[in-house]
């Protein structure tokens with residue numbers, strides 16, 4: 001069960017890195033490593049993940065799902081949906097999802113900004129998935145007005161709700177929600193419809209940055225594994241990773 005066993009640390013390099021050591025030593029799935037501070041927190045695409053000490057949720061979950069390496073990408077929509085649902089149920093926040101892994105909430109001025117990022121790292125051997133590490137970073141009890149360089153892109157739960165919240169209660173609710181959804185994914189249930197319904201970019205013109213490559217087209221759908229389908233005229237491209245911005249009158253808006 002996710003969260004039955006939680007190890008809490010004051011400071012680590014990265015909860016994902018530390019949990020990998022436990023995974024390699026054969027730890028059963030469900031173990032959570034949480035930290036008040038990461039000195040080398042990682043984001044997607046080699047970026048750094050830095051938040052003020054003891055303000056937020058930064059944790060990783062060890063999973064050993066009965067999925068092929070190809071299907072392991074399903075864990076990303078699963079986690080994004082669990083975060084969104086928890087923020088809605090616990091704090092009555094309105095959420096949006098941005099492909100592939102960002103959860104957005106409305107800040108005090110009503111514009112949707114990133115509040116949570118998700119990083120999944122997996123280990124594959126002989127074409128089998130050995131384990132996956134699901135890392136979640138949720139900005140909680142601080143205000144983005146102290147970080148004006150980020151304030152146009154990101155927000156915090158405190159900014160969205162208007163006051164600080166109980167971090168432990170939020171983490172417990174999120175782990176419950178993750179456990180529930182993870183069981184569904186392991187039973188072979190699809191979360192595709194629910195994910196699709198929450199992706200605000202579907203049907204819109206987008207720009208996708210994939211390494212050095214920039215693609216434009218209509219974000220027309222997501223497939224069963226959560227990959228983005230980009231339509232360019234008659235061509236349909238399947239995008240597994242990248243950064244997406246929505247274009248309005250050919251200007252980037254998110």
Ligand code: BTN
Nearest residue numbers: 014041042043044117118135137
């Ligand atoms: C992203 O949006 O780029 C993903 C950010 C993921 C951050 C979390 S915080 C806990 C875990 N440990 C890490 O080093 N990264 C993830």
